[in-house]
Amino acid sequence: MYVAVKGGERAIDNAHAWLAEERRGDPGVAELGVAQIREQLALAVNRVMAEGSLFDPDLAALAIKQARGDLIEAVFLIRAYRTTLPRLGASNPVDTGAMAVDRRVSATFKDLPGGQILGPTFDYTHRLLDFKLAAEAAVPEAATAPALAGPVPHVTGFLNRDGLIEGAERSDATPPDLTREPMELPADRALRLQAITRGDEGFVLSMAYSTQRGYGRTHAFVGELRIGRVAVEMDIPELGFAIEIGEVELTECETVNQFKGSKTEPPQFTRGYGLVFGQSERKAIAMSLVDRALRWKELGEDDTGAPAQDEEFVLMHCDNIQATGFLEHIKLPHYVDFQSELELVRRLRAEAMAVQEAAE
Structure with a gap:
């Protein structure tokens, strides 16, 4: 039971003012600008x-500043803003094979057409604090290398030539839009991928880790991980053809998983897939592992009872905004609820004590 609470407007106004003061911090320190967050905290911006579910680095940076670095709060701000935007149309599916690649690595094939491109990554850095970064106006050590322009064929295509891996799914049907329609179970793969790609990175990572430890049996190889920019095109009915309206940075991961075969399918490798805004390779890899774990039924595999195989458990708990709202609502006033629980406990205690006294 929820009741309206009145009389706290002044306290709430003071809390807002205090929050603004805390957000600004020491006035003697230069204020952090949105452009600085966008350029220098890019991975946080990408996660938001x-x-x-909105590609706009400037707005994501603003949300991070407003949220004092609380990324989940920043995601909440972005989602709330996105609901106010008009839907002008739908873009065509992006062609990641024509990606302008900044980073492209494979754990399955050493010699790739175009080569392995290490790109900007922490993979080969020492996890030691670099105190040079604390110096003012630090100068970058080297300029960035030019991106590898497409077409850049996907690694899994090499396996597909010999029928060693399942074919990629192709469908002309318009997938459901999770940003406009509520989740419904059972969900098809397109809807599952939408839910996972905007799910909490920590939750998806934990689910993926559980599959690697045996809860879901989807130990995989990274067939390919690529990061780069792709063109976004939209059909214009008045023109009769598609035009490019911009480009977005994406991280794409395809994993290669063993498959023993079933009554209808021969032994071959299967795929897991992840696609995320920005440079978010940890999320993309985790997403591809969870995607593969959730496909156990369509592949005719056994249900081992692993959490990552439970569609309802994964999809209904991966959204950090829903989780945060339900978790944090318990700090709001529940005076009437608690009083009813308190009276119940007192009555039960009195009845128990009466029974005990009667027995004595």
């Missing part, structure tokens, strides 16, 4: 865009 991915989980907020």
Whole structure:
């Protein structure tokens, strides 16, 4: 039971003012600008865009500043803003094979057409604090290398030539839009991928880790991980053809998983897939592992009872905004609820004590 609470407007106004003061911090320190956050905290910006389902680095940076670095709060702000935007149309599916690649690695094939492109990554850095970064106006050590322009064929295509891996799914049907329609179970793969790609990175990572430890049996190889920019095109009915309206940075991951075969399918490798806004390779890899774990039924595999195989458990708990709202609502006034629980406990205690006294 929820009741309206009145009389706290002044306290709430003071809390807002205090929050603004805390957000600004020491006035003697230069204020952090949105452009600085966008350029220098790019990975945080990418996460907010991915989980907020809105590609706009400037707005994501503003949300991070407003949220004092609380990324889940920033995602909440982005999602709330996105609901106010008009839907002008739908873009065509992006062609990641024509990606302008900044980073492209494979754990399955050493010699790739175009080569392995390490790109900007922490993979080969020492996890030691670099105190040079604390110096003012630090100068970058080297300029960035040019991106590898497409077409850049996908690694899994090499396996597909010999029929060693399942074919990629192709469908002309318009997938459901999770940003406009509520989740319904059972969900098809397109809807599952939408839910996971905007799910909480920590939750998806934990689910993926559980599959690697045996809860779901989907130990995989990274067939390919690529990061780069792709063109976004939209059909214009008045023109009769598609035009490019911009480009977005994406991280794409395809994993290669063993498959023993079933009554209808021969032994071959299967795929897991992840696609995320920005440079978000941890999320993309985790997403591809969870995607593969959730496909156990369509592949005719056994249900081992693993959490990552439970569609309802994964999809209904991966959204950090829903989780945060339900978790944090318990700190709001529940005076009437608690009083009823308190009276119940007192009555039960009195009845128990009466029974005990009667027995004595």
